[in-house]
Amino acid sequence: MKGALFGAAISALEKDGWKVARVTGSGKSSVRRITRGKDSKVVSIRTTQDRSIAFPRIEGDKSWRTLDEVDAVVAASVDDKENPQCAxxxxxxGDEMRDRFNRTYQARLKAGHTIPIGRGVWLSLYADESTNPVHHVGAGAGNKYPPFAKVPLDAAALISAESEVDEEESKADEGLTIAEAKRRLGITFGVDPSSIKIIVEG
Structure with a gap:
């Protein structure tokens, strides 16, 4: 699915008139330069099956990895978590996404959340922004900026595109922490993660 979503993003950009190319020396497989006429942007392509995207803080907690290096974010999300049909x-x-991630990060720290450096901070594309629950601070970018393209996933699966993921995206798939499991359950059931209790039996 991740490869299909990545391919859908590349295809949609090209159909929208953008020339898509790797950025030499960036070292990040999700980063591309997109060019259309005189307009040129460095973007990070993020894929998501739970309709949230993530970026991690860098060592020293001074900035965002990848997010602070790009002009824009291309988000490729399923249209429905349970029965996805389109990307x-x-x-x-980029400036707005940095603001959204900065605000949600500070709000979560203020609420007492522990966020390990290097672990992705997840932010919902489609939840309405609110201060309660705290992880909805900064949410809703996908509502403010509706999709410029919708790509059928059966077609996207046939698109030839490299689907490597950056370090921060692969870390997000290395299993769940308790905090991340609570976050995802909170999104699913519409409750604050702090109200969720998880019991693990060996």
């Missing part, structure tokens, strides 16, 4: 492709301004 929604969004082009999100």
């Amino acid at each position: 929604n492709i969004h082009l999100l301004p």
